[in-house]
Amino acid sequence: MNKFFFFGISLILFSACYKGRSVDMIIHNAKIHTMDENNHEYEAIAITDGKIVEVGPDRQIQNKYAADEMIDAGGRDMYPGFTDAHGHLLGLAQQKLNADLVGSKSMNEIIVRLEKYASRTGKKFIVGSGWDQSLWSETALPDNQELNKVFPTIPVALFRVDGHAVLVNDCLLKQLKITPETKVDGGIIHLKDGKCSGLLVDNAMNVVFENLPKYPDAEMKQAILEIQEELFQYGITGVHEAGINFKDIAFFKKMVASKELKMNLYAMLYPTPENIQFAKKNGIFEYRNMTIRSFKVMGDGALGSRGACLKKPYSDEPGHFGVLTTPFEEMQKIADICEVTGYQMNVHAIGDSTNKLVIDLMERIYEVRKDHRWRIEHAQVLDPTDILRLGNCGAFPSVQPTHATTDQRWAKDRLGENRMRGAYAYQSLLNQTGIMCIGTDFPVESINPFLTIHAAVNRKNKENFPGAGFQKKEAISFMDCIKGMTLWSAFAAFQEDDLGTLEKGKDATFAIFENKVKADEVFQENFAFMTFIKGKKVYSAE
Ligand SMILES: [Zn+2]
Secondary structure (H helix, E strand, O other): OOOHHHHHHHHHHHHHHHHHEEEEEEOOOEEOOOOOOOOOEEEEEEEEEEEEEEEOOHHHHHEEEEEEEEEEEOEEEEEEEEEEEEEEEHHHHHHHHEEEEOOOOOOOHHHHHHHHHHHHHOOOOOOEEEEOOOHOOOOOOOOOOOHHHHHOOOOEEEEEOOOEEEEEEEHHHHHHOOOOOOOOOEEEEEEEEEEEEEEEEEHHHHHHHHHOOOOHHHHHHHHHHHHHHHHHHHOEEEEEEEEHHHHHHHHHHHHHHOOOOOOEEEEOOOOHHHHHHHHHHHEEEOOOOOOEEEEEEEEEEOOOOOOOOOOOOOOOEEEOOOEEEOOOHHHHHHHHHHHHHHOOOEEOOOOHHHHHHHHHHHHHHHHHHHOOOOEEOOOOOOHHHHHHHHHHHOOEEEOOHHHHHHEEEEEEEEHHHHHHEEEHHHHHHHHHHHEEOOOOOOOOOOOHHHHHHHHHOOOOOOOOOOOOOOOOOHHHHHHHHHHHHHHHHHHOOOOOOOOOOOOOOEEEOEEEEEOOOOOOOOOOOOOEEEEEEEOOEEEOOO
């Protein structure tokens, strides 16, 4: 009897000691979508020092490793952390601090919201953002008549939802010395009855940007931390910040140093003289979870405000082609700087004319560097003949599928039937490049990645419109959409050695989701159950 007793005890002790190599954490009973080459699916993952030690079947991992922290995922889906490959943290933070005009249905509603904001904050310079005249019963671009009546003596600047147009009152026009005679390259100063209407498009907005009141750093920081929390709630662990100024580098660096900014931040620089200096001095810049090695170049404006540069005139504005916000020679100069510094060049290109010019540029760099990974941000309207050129220039598109389902209401008005064939043509683009990174362009669209999946795969908006899908033949597959938010966005940031798939040696950066991640015909909300960055839990629904 004693003999058996000791035998039993020693067996327990033996198995406890033997219970394999010790790791920091094991997550088991998960449905792990590794997104590796063969898209293996496993149940368990062992993690140490923020890295993946092994992914495999439940029994194999639990036999081989021992961990203090064991997490039962309850059979839930687990994916590499999603990346938003084109967003604007600073823009969304500002929007949160501005008067919120998103979804307003008329100029009257805007005025009401502004009056409330003015009395709540006591601001002496009112900045609002998010209006979209295509939601109004009168869909023509607005003028400032009503604003002047209500705000005759304090400056007001109201940004359109796409960030490519601003409506300012006469008080601000006067302060900025903007008159009907003012000329701006790559911008439009709208006139009405020979006088400024208050609407400024693209480069005409620059003087407004330069004179906006700045929110204190502490308020901006707080807003960004709130956004970070929202991103983690959706399983998003990284953002490609599409354009920052020189002073923003220090701002983000501080947030990274204090470990408050936990997400993976891939920040693109606007090609300002100070930023160019930064690139030349620092080369590829990496500081913990922050990377700078690219320039964001604004090729043209947006389609909604008719700033996108087209080969032929707009269908709903005869003789108007839109504007190239950066002249081609200037783009070439930035390309030269990129070539010298090893920086990536990411060009915002919406119109077919701009996209053609950008492909010209990409063909040039391709001759000297095959793996340049330069990106076309948006790649929204392309001449089908230019789509065919995309496969031979080493560049790839960075797209936001929710733009398609938002713009569907008026895109055909701007472009006409014929040009729609090359618009939001994600599958056609993908056929050429075999890779595309995917994002939302927040705050232009919602940060919700499940709306992105719905738009990409079903080509429908949140209200499931249109029933049959918008230009459905340009839908991409569910797997390609997920790749665009994981593996391909890691590649698009030169980070595929650490991110994008769940494989041995890579960062333990992933999300476990409440509900199955899928693309139902009818939109279903989903959220992260837990989100991890480098093995640390940054969000838990519990
Ligand atoms: Zn953007």
